[in-house]
Amino acid sequence: MGWSVANCRDPRVRQQLMGERVFGLRWMARARIDVVNDISTDRIPVRVERVAVIATDICRFDLRRIDGEPLPNWRAGAHIDVHIAPGLVRQYSLCGDANGSECYSIAVKREESSRGGSAALHANIRAGADLEISRPRNLFPLEVGGKERVLLVAAGIGITPIITMARELARSGRRFALLYFVRNRDACAFREEISSPPLRESAEILHENTPERVRAILEARLNGSVGYDRIYTCGPGGFMSCVREVAVGSGIKEDFVRSESFGAIARKEEAPSKAFHLRLARAGVDLCVPEGSTAVDVLRAAGISIETSCEQGVCGTCVTKVLEGVPDHRDSFLTDAEKRRNDCIALCVSRACSEKLVIDL
Numbered sequence: 001m002g003w004s005v006a007n008c009r010d011p012r013v014r015q016q017l018m019g020e021r022v023f024g025l026r027w028m029a030r031a032r033i034d035v036v037n038d039i040s041t042d043r044i045p046v047r048v049e050r051v052a053v054i055a056t057d058i059c060r061f062d063l064r065r066i067d068g069e070p071l072p073n074w075r076a077g078a079h080i081d082v083h084i085a086p087g088l089v090r091q092y093s094l095c096g097d098a099n100g101s102e103c104y105s106i107a108v109k110r111e112e113s114s115r116g117g118s119a120a121l122h123a124n125i126r127a128g129a130d131l132e133i134s135r136p137r138n139l140f141p142l143e144v145g146g147k148e149r150v151l152l153v154a155a156g157i158g159i160t161p162i163i164t165m166a167r168e169l170a171r172s173g174r175r176f177a178l179l180y181f182v183r184n185r186d187a188c189a190f191r192e193e194i195s196s197p198p199l200r201e202s203a204e205i206l207h208e209n210t211p212e213r214v215r216a217i218l219e220a221r222l223n224g225s226v227g228y229d230r231i232y233t234c235g236p237g238g239f240m241s242c243v244r245e246v247a248v249g250s251g252i253k254e255d256f257v258r259s260e261s262f263g264a265i266a267r268k269e270e271a272p273s274k275a276f277h278l279r280l281a282r283a284g285v286d287l288c289v290p291e292g293s294t295a296v297d298v299l300r301a302a303g304i305s306i307e308t309s310c311e312q313g314v315c316g317t318c319v320t321k322v323l324e325g326v327p328d329h330r331d332s333f334l335t336d337a338e339k340r341r342n343d344c345i346a347l348c349v350s351r352a353c354s355e356k357l358v359i360d361l
């Protein structure tokens with residue numbers, strides 16, 4: 001679509017993005033305290049029951065537990081980690097029916113810029129293949145109060161968490177609208193479902209792919225006669241920035257525009273990774289993180305489990321409070337302002353500028 005992640009024109013929207021990320025960070029930090037020491041090894045062996053092409057370059061993989069037991073329950077917006085091969089873990093939104101516990105479905109688009117995840121799934125994983133997955137986690141939960149009206153806005157493969165929200169809203173009889181921007185008819189995933197009852201009444205598939213046209217459509221909708229209270233959006237970064245700008249400009253409360261990012265990550269150019277000293281304040285443990293290893297590697301090697309998900313500095317799951325020292329931030333989760341405060345660190349990728357870091361573990 002030609003969206004640029006840095007293409008956010010409205011400073012209020014940047015501020016909002018920062019606010020949401022801080023909220024997410026706090027939420028996850030609380031969650032992490034509950035699960036530390038038990039989650040990273042919590043994998044579920046599954047078998048690929050079926051692989052179906054559902055749009056150009058998009059396959060749906062249906063997964064069932066190998067032991068025949070039911071899978072954990074989940075709600076709209078949840079994702080799972082998929083262990084595709086040793087050392088190759090990727091996160092995918094669950095896109096099947098949240099009411100069924102027999103089978104999970106994920107839809108994966110083969111990305112040209114794939115770092116191995118989508119390309120490996122498309123090339124190597126067929127029906128009958130065995131994989132391991134995590135329990136579902138939900139960093140993008142659907143929260144709707146009272147008579148609030150919800151607008152769901154998806155672009156491309158960003159439809160995967162959004163379709164589960166549409167189903168849940170339709171099932172509960174809530175008022176909502178779904179706008180799905182997609183290049184053309186062949187690239188449209190879930191086309192039949194979206195074009196049939198009960199979603200048809202609330203959904204619109206738009207074959208528009210320029211930022212100007214998308215902005216114009218959103219402005220017309222959000223400044224039109226129907227008022228929306230909350231927006232959930234998923235798609236490329238520049239697309240979501242556009243949705244935020246238009247939504248906030250139309251008067252929707254900043255906290256009520258929620259988004260989930262996906263796709264390839266622009267990695268910060270690797271600086272030399274010198275060794276540093278890591279002190280765990282609560283555990284009273286001192287460790288050395290050598291050149292070439294991450295803090296997460298060293299913590300695990302020392303028998304200290306820490307929850308992670310992307311292990312690429314994107315999701316914020318491993319972010320931990322810094323009590324002393326200066327981190328060398330290499331993640332793309334924390335905002336610039338958060339990085340300047342130097343009071344937290346994404347342990348999966350970031351390092352230290354100071355010789356020692358004291359963290360709240």
Ligand code: FES
Binds near residue numbers: 307309311317346
């Ligand atoms: S595990 Fe995702 S940011 Fe560290």
